[in-house]
Amino acid sequence: xxxxxxxxxxxGVQEYSATAVIATLKERYPEHVSDDGREGYEGIIVxxxxxxxxxxxxxxxxxxxxLASLTGVxxxxxxxxxxxxxxxxxxxxxxxxxxxxxxDRDNPVVPSLVPVWPGADFQEREAYDMYGxxxxxxxxxxxxxxxxxxxxxxxxxxxxEPFYEEDVKxxxxxxxxxxxxxxxxxxxxxxNVQYPPGWVPEGSEHExxxxxxxxxxxxxxxxxxxxxEKITINMGPQHPSTHGVFxxxxxxxxxxxxxxxxxxxxxxxxxEKIGERNTFIQNIPYTDRLDYISSMSNNHGYVLAVEKLxxxxxxxxxxxxxxxxxxxxxxxxxxxxLGFLLNDLGALQTPxxxxxxERELILDxxxxxxxxxxxxxxxxFGGVAYDLPDDVRGQPTMKFLHxxxxxxxxxxxxxxxxxxTGNEIVRSRGIGVGYLSPExxxxxxxxxxxxxxxxxxxxxxxxxxxxxxxxxxFDVAVRYNGDIYDRFLIxxxxxxxxxxxxxxxxxxxxxxxxxxxxxxxxxxxxRMPRGGEAYGRVENPKGELGYYITAKRRDANPSxxxxxxxxxxxxxxxxxxxxxxxxxxxxxxxxxxxxVLGEVDR
Amino acid sequence: MYGLGILKGMAxxxxxxxxSYVDDIFWSSRGGRYxxxxxxxxxxxxxxxxxxxxxxxxxxxAVPERFRFVPFLVTDDPAPGERWGHDWCTSCGIxxxxxxxxxxxxxxxxxxxxxxxxxxxxxxxxxxxCMNCGLCAEFCPFDAIKMDHDYELASYNRTTxxxxxxxxxxxxxxxWREIAPKKAAAEAAARQFVExxxxxxxxxxxxxxxxxxxxxxxxxxxxxxxxxxx
Numbered sequence: 001x002x003x004x005x006x007x008x009x010x011x012g013v014q015e016y017s018a019t020a021v022i023a024t025l026k027e028r029y030p031e032h033v034s035d036d037g038r039e040g041y042e043g044i045i046v047x048x049x050x051x052x053x054x055x056x057x058x059x060x061x062x063x064x065x066x067l068a069s070l071t072g073v074x075x076x077x078x079x080x081x082x083x084x085x086x087x088x089x090x091x092x093x094x095x096x097x098x099x100x101x102x103x104d105r106d107n108p109v110v111p112s113l114v115p116v117w118p119g120a121d122f123q124e125r126e127a128y129d130m131y132g133x134x135x136x137x138x139x140x141x142x143x144x145x146x147x148x149x150x151x152x153x154x155x156x157x158x159x160x161e162p163f164y165e166e167d168v169k170x171x172x173x174x175x176x177x178x179x180x181x182x183x184x185x186x187x188x189x190x191x192n193v194q195y196p197p198g199w200v201p202e203g204s205e206h207e208x209x210x211x212x213x214x215x216x217x218x219x220x221x222x223x224x225x226x227x228x229e230k231i232t233i234n235m236g237p238q239h240p241s242t243h244g245v246f247x248x249x250x251x252x253x254x255x256x257x258x259x260x261x262x263x264x265x266x267x268x269x270x271x272e273k274i275g276e277r278n279t280f281i282q283n284i285p286y287t288d289r290l291d292y293i294s295s296m297s298n299n300h301g302y303v304l305a306v307e308k309l310x311x312x313x314x315x316x317x318x319x320x321x322x323x324x325x326x327x328x329x330x331x332x333x334x335x336x337x338l339g340f341l342l343n344d345l346g347a348l349q350t351p352x353x354x355x356x357x358e359r360e361l362i363l364d365x366x367x368x369x370x371x372x373x374x375x376x377x378x379x380x381f382g383g384v385a386y387d388l389p390d391d392v393r394g395q396p397t398m399k400f401l402h403x404x405x406x407x408x409x410x411x412x413x414x415x416x417x418x419x420x421t422g423n424e425i426v427r428s429r430g431i432g433v434g435y436l437s438p439e440x441x442x443x444x445x446x447x448x449x450x451x452x453x454x455x456x457x458x459x460x461x462x463x464x465x466x467x468x469x470x471x472x473x474f475d476v477a478v479r480y481n482g483d484i485y486d487r488f489l490i491x492x493x494x495x496x497x498x499x500x501x502x503x504x505x506x507x508x509x510x511x512x513x514x515x516x517x518x519x520x521x522x523x524x525x526x527r528m529p530r531g532g533e534a535y536g537r538v539e540n541p542k543g544e545l546g547y548y549i550t551a552k553r554r555d556a557n558p559s560x561x562x563x564x565x566x567x568x569x570x571x572x573x574x575x576x577x578x579x580x581x582x583x584x585x586x587x588x589x590x591x592x593x594x595x596v597l598g599e600v601d602r
Numbered sequence: 603m604y605g606l607g608i609l610k611g612m613a614x615x616x617x618x619x620x621x622s623y624v625d626d627i628f629w630s631s632r633g634g635r636y637x638x639x640x641x642x643x644x645x646x647x648x649x650x651x652x653x654x655x656x657x658x659x660x661x662x663x664a665v666p667e668r669f670r671f672v673p674f675l676v677t678d679d680p681a682p683g684e685r686w687g688h689d690w691c692t693s694c695g696i697x698x699x700x701x702x703x704x705x706x707x708x709x710x711x712x713x714x715x716x717x718x719x720x721x722x723x724x725x726x727x728x729x730x731x732c733m734n735c736g737l738c739a740e741f742c743p744f745d746a747i748k749m750d751h752d753y754e755l756a757s758y759n760r761t762t763x764x765x766x767x768x769x770x771x772x773x774x775x776x777x778w779r780e781i782a783p784k785k786a787a788a789e790a791a792a793r794q795f796v797e798x799x800x801x802x803x804x805x806x807x808x809x810x811x812x813x814x815x816x817x818x819x820x821x822x823x824x825x826x827x828x829x830x831x832x
Contacts, residue, residue, distance in 0.1 A: 170698065174698040175693075175706075176709070177709055178726065281737065285737070350615060360654070372669075375735070404648050407648070415614055418611065419610075419614045423607040
């Protein structure tokens with residue numbers, strides 16, 4: 001610790017006792033709830049018959065009312081599939097409570113939690129898609145990231161991709177006898193696709209499409225007044241306002257939306273399968289590609305999860321540099337999000353380009369520090385890769401930072417305020433549109449600005465603090481109307497809070513100049529010193545970004561690597577927000593959620 | 603008043619519009635605002651005002667030393683009259699093992715008696731697969747692979763032109779010193795430090811000063827790691 005004493009944590013973070021909750025559950029369901037006794041694991045194992053009851057109890061009376069993450073795990077040695085639920089407490093904060101359900105691998109049926117938490121919707125569909133876990137009672141259980149003609153369940157350990165070489169990297173063919181080849185020549189297009197039995201590639205696509213729309217049902221009798229025809233229209237995937245290749249099947253009555261189904265997965269590359277083939281360090285550059293606007297935050301969440309598993313410490317300077325980078329990333333992301341939201345509202349290009357000027361400056365710093373503007377690959381287990389550079393764009397780094405943090409960025413946020421906040425068009429298109437109530441925001445597992453704009457002051461930096469955030473003074477930005485306009489304003493608030501944090505971080509950076517930036521020696525191959533699981537969560541600009549990692553002792557690769565992607569889960573609430581509005585509003589509502597398809601599709 | 607918000611916004615736009623001309627006038631007597639290195643540096647700095655556009659490819663932003671693009675292999679400067687210098691690569695394979703998308707292929711050299719020779723016979727990088735993460739350069743213990751700054755690699759045929767072989771990849775150390783002078787100097791210093799520390803360790807083996815030697819070595823390691831200091 002440096003000579004400058006760190007201030008005591010700004011708020012008394014109240015730990016909610018998970019032990020008591022677990023004891024209550026065990027008392028209520030003695031036959032069905034037991035501790036997870038595996039080494040390095042935590043939480044409880046619940047029998048599938050009682051998972052809905054347990055979830056209801058947790059949600060309604062025991063305080064764990066937020067489903068943070070839901071995912072599957074393939075325990076191939078035991079011939080079992082596992083569903084892992086991370087539930088968190090909005091009121092009390094603290095570590096999430098982990099529930100697990102184990103079912104037979106050959107007949108995996110688990111009751112769906114959608115009736116308890118609607119936010120489980122997409123996550124259960126994803127687990128079904130990836131593992132073939134059948135969620136009984138799910139209203140619309142279809143594949144979500146892969147397409148209907150996809151064969152197999154790709155995250156199962158015995159599934160192999162077309163360009164399969166070996167189970168884990170590094171591949172033996174690369175060294176010492178490296179005969180170069182191109183995978184696509186060994187397995188050319190046409191041969192590399194498998195269809196499920198009975199699937200005929202030609203002719204049946206139409207039915208699949210109908211099935212995709214099938215989730216939207218309506219009756220003609222409902223509408224009053226002029227009899228109008230309800231039609232289903234397709235928006236995207238090639239649509240400039242869907243922020244990438246994202247598609248919505250929208251049913252409209254006249255111009256009013258009566259149903260909306262997001263269709264995604266066009267950018268799907270099975271990030272998690274790649275992650276399980278990779279060694280631990282090889283995953284860091286891949287996390288850059290999730291939410292490619294805020295790669296520093298993605299790095300941070302991943303290294304935190306692995307550090308938790310390794311028990312690795314981080315030196316002081318590295319923590320300050322991490323916070324510097326992550327908060328600058330938040331500003332970059334929000335500038336981008338606001339620019340695009342205004343673009344979607346019809347303020348074409350002008351505000352966006354003004355914001356980009358500032359974004360460029362921050363990216364210059366990232367480039368000078370990490371070597372790349374967007375794919376930073378900057379954090380390492382136990383610290384960061386490099387110290388801050390001597391200069392950025394010809395100016396000493398500290399002066400550059402001082403200039404942008406104390407002068408340039410506050411000015412631009414103010415300018416954006418003048419430019420757009422009072423604008424009558426923005427107000428009339430934003431106020432009252434895309435409303436999401438606080439109860440729904442929690443139930444739908446939304447996170448980040450979407451959750452906080454609905455009046456729920458939940459921020460992981462405060463609720464479950466990590467890094468040096470407890471030593472910093474900042475407020476959780478919160479707005480109460482839950483509409484597009486509030487989601488616009490809250491991003492400005494958050495940027496101001498980020499600036500506050502950055503202004504506090506600068507003196508510490510000066511103070512710790514020359515101090516070590518990485519604990520422990522650099523290793524290109526890390527062997528996990530202990531087996532077990534870890535869930536690392538950070539407040540990404542878009543919401544809670546969580547990494548669930550399990551590994552066996554002495555392994556160089558994670559055996560399970562799951563990304564809880566905020567953009568993906570926030571989309572669960574899109575239909576809820578859009579019903580009753582017009583098609584043009586959907587564009588703005590989607591803009592106000594702020595998605596990045598790299599993270600949605602993974 | 604209704605419409606005031608819009609007017610306020612227009613004022614901001616007007617300010618930007620005027621600013622772009624003010625800057626033009628300022629630079630008109632100083633060699634012009636465009637195609638002028640001095641002006642480019644100012645308009646790209648936090649003090650820049652007005653239009654910040656860079657007229658690529660006539661104007662280019664200087665890339666920082668740590669900038670990383672497709673890697674290259676470091677060789678000694680070639681002797682006069684010769685085309686290639688000696689490879690620094692010892693074909694230890696660390697870069698191929700750490701590479702996240704596994705785009706590096708190395709064929710290790712062999713001595714006549716069949717034992718491995720510490721230099722690569724062949725070295726390939728498939729730049730279609732390379733994700734420019736820089737881990738190979740970061741973990742190479744011999745400073746033999748470095749990230750290039752040449753980002754203009756467009757070509758007409760991806761199937762033939764995008765697998766770079768050893769000849770295409772090799773560049774002399776003087777090139778690295780040119781594109782990343784500070785980093786190259788720091789690395790050279792670190793290498794020297796390690797050499798000295800090793801020599802010291804050998805000398806002092808019998809004298810019971812192993813701890814000091816160990817410390818020196820640890821420090822050297824740290825320094826190597828921070829070879830990325832620049």
